[in-house]
Amino acid sequence: MLAFVMFPIRLAPRQLLAVCSAALLCSACGITSAAAPTAAAVMATEVRTNIAAPSATPTATPTHTPPSTATPTASPTATPTATLTASPWPTPDAAARKRIVRVPILMYHRVEPLPAKSGLLRAGLTVIPQDFQIQMDWLRERGFESISLYDMQNHLALGQPLPDKPIVISFDDGYRGVYDFAYPVMRAHGYTGTLFVPTELIDKQQPDYINWQMAEELARAGWKIEPHTKSHVELPGQPHKYILYQVLGSMETIRAHVGYQPRYFCYPGGEYDAEVIGLLKEIGYWGAVTTRFAIDHQLKDAYKWGRVRVTGQETLRDFALYLAEPLPTASPTPAS
Numbered sequence: 001m002l003a004f005v006m007f008p009i010r011l012a013p014r015q016l017l018a019v020c021s022a023a024l025l026c027s028a029c030g031i032t033s034a035a036a037p038t039a040a041a042v043m044a045t046e047v048r049t050n051i052a053a054p055s056a057t058p059t060a061t062p063t064h065t066p067p068s069t070a071t072p073t074a075s076p077t078a079t080p081t082a083t084l085t086a087s088p089w090p091t092p093d094a095a096a097r098k099r100i101v102r103v104p105i106l107m108y109h110r111v112e113p114l115p116a117k118s119g120l121l122r123a124g125l126t127v128i129p130q131d132f133q134i135q136m137d138w139l140r141e142r143g144f145e146s147i148s149l150y151d152m153q154n155h156l157a158l159g160q161p162l163p164d165k166p167i168v169i170s171f172d173d174g175y176r177g178v179y180d181f182a183y184p185v186m187r188a189h190g191y192t193g194t195l196f197v198p199t200e201l202i203d204k205q206q207p208d209y210i211n212w213q214m215a216e217e218l219a220r221a222g223w224k225i226e227p228h229t230k231s232h233v234e235l236p237g238q239p240h241k242y243i244l245y246q247v248l249g250s251m252e253t254i255r256a257h258v259g260y261q262p263r264y265f266c267y268p269g270g271e272y273d274a275e276v277i278g279l280l281k282e283i284g285y286w287g288a289v290t291t292r293f294a295i296d297h298q299l300k301d302a303y304k305w306g307r308v309r310v311t312g313q314e315t316l317r318d319f320a321l322y323l324a325e326p327l328p329t330a331s332p333t334p335a336s
């Protein structure tokens with residue numbers, strides 16, 4: 001079933017912030033979540049090969065085999081090796097508990113032209129390329145520099161220096177327009193992004209999504225490719241093994257393609273609970289992002305970091321308000 005979410009076409013900033021914090025909204029990721037029975041059936045056949053024997057002889061993982069068009073180097077590494085052996089975070093220093101950092105984590109979905117007769121759901125997920133360009137131009141003008149969640153955590157844990165105005169530019173779901181439209185603009189601005197992908201949807205090579213070659217190219221260009229489950233399911237309440245399958249399987253698939261160990265998770269629908277967080281920690285995730293609104297972050301919230309949702313319906317003035325920046329000069333001011 002498709003998520004049912006209403007988007008007012010033009011929201012006042014305060015309304016929009018409220019919307020950002022509503023957990024149901026990220027079910028507006030625009031993806032039909034895998035139905036549980038299907039997922040369970042898949043799990044029954046795949047869990048065993050993918051994650052049940054992490055320390056044993058690596059076994060073939062047919063579901064992780066990249067498409068035939070992918071580079072041949074990707075598949076041999078798609079084997080579970082270090083699973084269930086959590087790598088610790090960078091050990092926080094004595095000042096870590098008190099550090100708070102302002103790093104807006106922008107949350108985009110689609111960046112592409114809006115098809116005619118698009119519904120409100122699609123409109124609320126789509127930033128058209130012209131608006132995206134305006135937003136990136138403005139970020140550059142305001143002196144923002146893109147960083148990764150790794151950079152942010154290294155700052156919070158160890159005091160590693162950050163640019164004066166750091167920002168994380170993240171994209172959920174792996175839509176093709178991110179590669180076609182957002183990537184060239186960001187590259188021209190010297191920006192890199194963080195892409196959260198449901199790996200099974202990328203495996204399927206659907207035209208609406210990037211493929212693994214594109215993801216690998218983005219990674220080579222400095223982007224971070226990070227997990228958003230395998231099939232875009234909301235995790236709370238699912239069987240433990242199924243959650244493990246989703247969070248570990250997606251982690252391993254991405255590692256096989258991009259050559260590094262992904263460490264940051266994005267909750268489908270923004271939904272999480274203590275069990276999900278516990279599993280993320282157990283298998284070596286260092287943090288996770290939600291759909292809650294926030295621009296200031298602390299290490300203690302590493303598995304609940306909030307973001308700034310960009311719906312495509314906002315003005316540049318709204319965008320500036322989200323980031324607590326001075327408003328663009330053209331904005332009308334009421335007479336006092």
Ligand SMILES: [Zn+2]
Binds near residue numbers: 173
């Ligand atoms: Zn999503």
